[in-house]
Amino acid sequence: MTATFPDLYMSPRLLAPGAAPADLPTHHQRYGPLSHGDPEGVLRTVAESGLTGRGGAAFPTYRKLVSVAEAGRRSGRAPVVVANGAEGEPASRKDKTLLRLSPHLVLDGLQIAAHAVGAGEAYLGVEDGATWLESALAQRSGDPLPVTVVRLPKSFLSGQASALARYVSGGAALPAHPSPPVRERGVHRAPTLVQNVETLAHLALVARYGADWYRSAGTPAQPGSALCTVHVAGHEPRVTEAPYGLPLTRLLPLEDASAVLVGGYHGTWIPAREAAELTVDAGYLGAGVLAALPVGRCGLAETARVLRYLALQSAGQCGPCLNGLPRIATAFAALAAPGPQGTVRTDLARWSGLVEGRGACHHPDGTVRLVRSALTTFAAEADAHAHGHCTATDRTALLPVPQEA
């Protein structure tokens, strides 16, 4: 069970207070009615709000909406909209929590997005909780566009936009060559808008309350707030909503931490004393995973476990990823154990260079980001290991990695 403290840092926008799932009457009571407005007006408001994607890349939502709408007009095909609730990242809980507590906010946002791009079909892809969402959908008789819930296979990759579009089209949940992009040719070869479920929930509020309201949280450069999944040793992961610009120290205690993983398994390890100076920033927040590594635990061992998982999750379609990720994971496991290291660190550097940018999706790039940040942040531990020492006193695992089948 994931703990939620929605109103710790700001008045709650997305998550129902009291962590009780909101049915449709409760939802309407809380947020008021949704008016769809004209598509042009919606697009204008989204542009003014500065809303960005919460699936990891922080891409401006307005630009995606406009390019899908234009692709629809150009191709003469009504676009498809897909709400991305895959949340394949094992350390992230925020999308599942949002869909459980505030499903109607996501479904409102899906209707708004569909309306804005002139969509003819709408889907909601999830790994878990499909039945709950179908019952939420059954309450909504007023929706202009019917929504189909798609049950996704459990994998790190099923939420990658082209993999999702393929799976919804009846194919395998595997990423495709990025050209043409899904925004031009996605589900059933129609222009397709893939939007993270949290992005859609924010969109539902932007459509209701406007751009100025949205910008009343966060910073002028990064307006709004983001759901974060916070991992602190000895506690259940916690989902919380934080405004951009909030000091990280307000989200997780760093006194007893040696390092912080920011942005999840495609993210960055940062030494705790540097993290103490940082704020919630879309540039490195990824999908909102933050984990504090306590002093006395081995960041190399944590990274090695995650890398093994990431290598196993490679779709194995692309030569450099298929060859490089398992080698990187094996080399890193050697680094995580005290003893002679031979050429391990130069191998890691070379293989990182060889997989980066050489895959159909960004899985290799994200993996390399994690590797490089671990090599820098845990350089002293790696040196100690090379001399046969290990500074760790506690071998308990911090980061969740699914059981291997």
Added chain:
Amino acid sequence: MDRQTNPDRRMNLDIDWTSCQGHGLCAELLPEHITLDEWGYPLLDGTPVPARTVKRARRAAADCPVLALRLAPAQAG
């Protein structure tokens, strides 16, 4: 500007990694732009193919057994 150096005629190389089988034929046909990595997969040098090489690059793309090598117009500027 002569047609050999006209930037508008340059092309970029692109690999569809989901298709490429590492046959390595492209590296033989276009060695100044493509080498092979330690696993036999093509490494692009990242520079646009100049107009005078475009014809040979098209050959290389057409000869790739799985049509994984593609050419796209380089962005002007």
